[in-house]
Amino acid sequence: MADVQVRSAESPVPAAEADEIAALVDAATAADGVGPLSEASRLWLRNGGGAARGLVLRENGENGEPGNDGELVAYAHFDPATEEESAAGELVVHPDKRRRGHGRTLLRALLTEANGPFRVWAHGDLPAAAALAEAEGMERVRALFQMRRPAADPLPDMKVADGVALRTFRVGQDEDAWLEVNRRAFADHPEQGAWTITDVLQRENERWFDPRGLFLAESERDGNLLGFHWTKIHPDGFGEVYVVGVDPASQGLGLGRTLTLAGLRFLQSKGVPQILLYVDESNVSAVKLYESLGFTRHAVDVMYGASTDA
Numbered sequence: 548m549a550d551v552q553v554r555s556a557e558s559p560v561p562a563a564e565a566d567e568i569a570a571l572v573d574a575a576t577a578a579d580g581v582g583p584l585s586e587a588s589r590l591w592l593r594n595g596g597g598a599a600r601g602l603v604l605r606e607n608g609e610n611g612e613p614g615n616d617g618e619l620v621a622y623a624h625f626d627p628a629t630e631e632e633s634a635a636g637e638l639v640v641h642p643d644k645r646r647r648g649h650g651r652t653l654l655r656a657l658l659t660e661a662n663g664p665f666r667v668w669a670h671g672d673l674p675a676a677a678a679l680a681e682a683e684g685m686e687r688v689r690a691l692f693q694m695r696r697p698a699a700d701p702l703p704d705m706k707v708a709d710g711v712a713l714r715t716f717r718v719g720q721d722e723d724a725w726l727e728v729n730r731r732a733f734a735d736h737p738e739q740g741a742w743t744i745t746d747v748l749q750r751e752n753e754r755w756f757d758p759r760g761l762f763l764a765e766s767e768r769d770g771n772l773l774g775f776h777w778t779k780i781h782p783d784g785f786g787e788v789y790v791v792g793v794d795p796a797s798q799g800l801g802l803g804r805t806l807t808l809a810g811l812r813f814l815q816s817k818g819v820p821q822i823l824l825y826v827d828e829s830n831v832s833a834v835k836l837y838e839s840l841g842f843t844r845h846a847v848d849v850m851y852g853a854s855t856d857a
């Protein structure tokens with residue numbers, strides 16, 4: 548039986564070890580059809596920084612001397628808890644080295660690091676990840692879908708409800724009303740609903756920001772803002788349904804559909820090849836709306852959680 552050692556990588560990870568980890572990640576991506584690490588974890592691997600840590604698991608081999616570096620067979624990324632969020636991580640075992648207990652060893656090492664509530668992100672909703680998480684008593688907490696549609700596919704006609712007018716965002720005028728509707732629409736999703744004026748201004752300063760792609764629905768009677776659709780065009784040319792929000796008092800009038808269509812038409816007119824969006828699996832009505840507009844599931848990330856102390 549091979550010896551196994553788990554240790555923290557230096558930060559930043561030395562280039563030679565980062566290359567080994569990258570090769571492991573590539574092998575897993577080829578075998579699983581989905582990458583095991585988020586963009587943020589891959590960036591950390593190249594640049595280090597912050598409070599994150601990398602854990603490497605090496606096999607010393609039959610004749611390996613304890614303490615010597617052996618073959619890298621598994622890797623985990625760890626983000627310690629912050630004031631807002633519990634600790635989180637990701638892990639991957641080389642496809643040729645699975646079902647030997649390495650995944651379990653590394654997951655337990657992550658739980659020890661967390662020393663409290665912990666979340667692990669599994670990309671792709673793979674059966675092995677679900678089985679490992681379940682075997683370690685973790686529960687599926689949430690799943691995030693990435694949905695896509697080819698931008699050029701035909702779109703249905705757009706109907707605007709009586710008494711509602713559509714227009715685009717006016718920088719310097721619409722921020723406060725937008726924040727209020729965003730707060731009300733996302734009262735149950737603090738990562739979106741708790742945005743402040745700073746969050747909006749930061750985005751207005753981004754190169755991708757275009758007020759002509761931020762659609763507002765307002766009441767013709769009193770000019771009150773009822774809902775919005777903020778679109779985004781990424782540097783690689785992809786379009787995104789960035790945020791759609793409808794005030795709870797105005798939900799059920801078809802405004803979500805109208806606003807989504809207005810944004811999709813805008814993105815289509817800009818010639819983007821694909822349009823993507825992220826939506827929580829539990830947001831059944833939004834998933835249905837996007838499916839009815841031709842979006843299909845492209846990728847899914849699943850979060851498993853452990854609430855007990857390690």
Ligand SMILES: CC(C)(COP(=O)(O)OP(=O)(O)OC[C@H]1O[C@@H](n2cnc3c(N)ncnc32)[C@H](O)[C@@H]1OP(=O)(O)O)[C@@H](O)C(=O)NCCC(=O)NCCS
Pocket residue numbers: 575579583637638639640641644645646647648649650651652667668669670673674675676677678679680682851
């Ligand atoms: C998920 C992953 C980390 C498992 O690694 P591993 O080293 O093969 O897992 P282990 O050998 O430690 O398995 C521990 C237990 O998990 C369960 N398990 C793991 N893989 C399984 C599979 N393919 N089918 C059924 N059960 C499985 C079993 O209960 C297993 O115990 P057992 O071998 O005594 O039956 C690995 O498949 C992987 O790297 N997948 C891609 C990345 C990923 O999905 N990461 C998220 C992890 S939550």
